Amino acid sequence: EVQLVESGGGLVQPGGSLRLSCAASGFTVSSNYMGWVRQTPGKGLEWVSVIYSGGSTFYADSVTGRFTISRDNSKNTLYLQMNNLRAEDTAVYYCARVEGAVAGAIDYWGQGILVTVSS
Amino acid sequence: DIQMTQSPSSLSASVGDRVTITCRASQSISSSSNWYQQKSGKAPKLLIYAASSLQSGVPSRFSGSGSGTDFTLTISSLQPEDFATYYCQQSYSTPRTFGQGTKVEIK
Numbered sequence: 001e002v003q004l005v006e007s008g009g010g011l012v013q014p015g016g017s018l019r020l021s022c023a024a025s026g027f028t029v030s031s032n033y034m035g036w037v038r039q040t041p042g043k044g045l046e047w048v049s050v051i052y053s054g055g056s057t058f059y060a061d062s063v064t065g066r067f068t069i070s071r072d073n074s075k076n077t078l079y080l081q082m083n084n085l086r087a088e089d090t091a092v093y094y095c096a097r098v099e100g101a102v103a104g105a106i107d108y109w110g111q112g113i114l115v116t117v118s119s
Numbered sequence: 120d121i122q123m124t125q126s127p128s129s130l131s132a133s134v135g136d137r138v139t140i141t142c143r144a145s146q147s148i149s150s151s152s153n154w155y156q157q158k159s160g161k162a163p164k165l166l167i168y169a170a171s172s173l174q175s176g177v178p179s180r181f182s183g184s185g186s187g188t189d190f191t192l193t194i195s196s197l198q199p200e201d202f203a204t205y206y207c208q209q210s211y212s213t214p215r216t217f218g219q220g221t222k223v224e225i226k
């Protein structure tokens with residue numbers, strides 16, 4: 001059974017850092033297009049970052065230079081290192097698996113983890 | 120980035136009603152449109168991919184259609200468990216943008 005379990009969220013002050021983790025089971029992270037999607041009441045669902053099976057990455061303009069996506073193949077885990085956090089980064093963050101068998105849609109999501117940036 | 124515009128942003132309907140939600144892409148995306156259902160406090164769930172393919176385990180009252188720039192999600196007979204927010208998404212190009220959502224409420 002495919003599962004994605006996120007951890008690492010919480011409250012952080014502006015300018016601070018957090019690292020989100022997404023532990024995967026039932027499939028191999030490095031074989032899939034994986035990423036992070038965040039959700040806010042105001043901006044809806046937004047792709048933050050993706051990492052392709054080959055290792056290349058993409059970042060939304062709003063996080064470029066501050067966030068880094070990576071994976072640890074030995075732990076089958078996806079990460080999102082978030083630095084220099086801003087109030088507008090406050091959101092629920094979802095780990096997501098993009099699957100070619102469903103034409104590039106997201107077939108599995110994590111449970112979501114709340115990141116709150118506030119002083 | 121490709122913009123996905125959904126309409127309406129919300130609707131009220133009764134159990135048994137036929138419900139249609141539309142999504143327009145800012146440029147042609149072929150058939151690379153997906154639909155998700157999200158209930159309060161939960162992650163989105165894939166309903167339809169590639170415009171009209173039903174994801175495994177999703178009831179057949181859900182259907183999708185369209186190509187190019189215009190896409191539709193239809194619920195043929197609304198059930199109590201279908202009251203939720205629905206999102207379209209394009210998987211034609213990165214970033215794979217989402218629509219702003221349509222909230223389906225009980226009339």
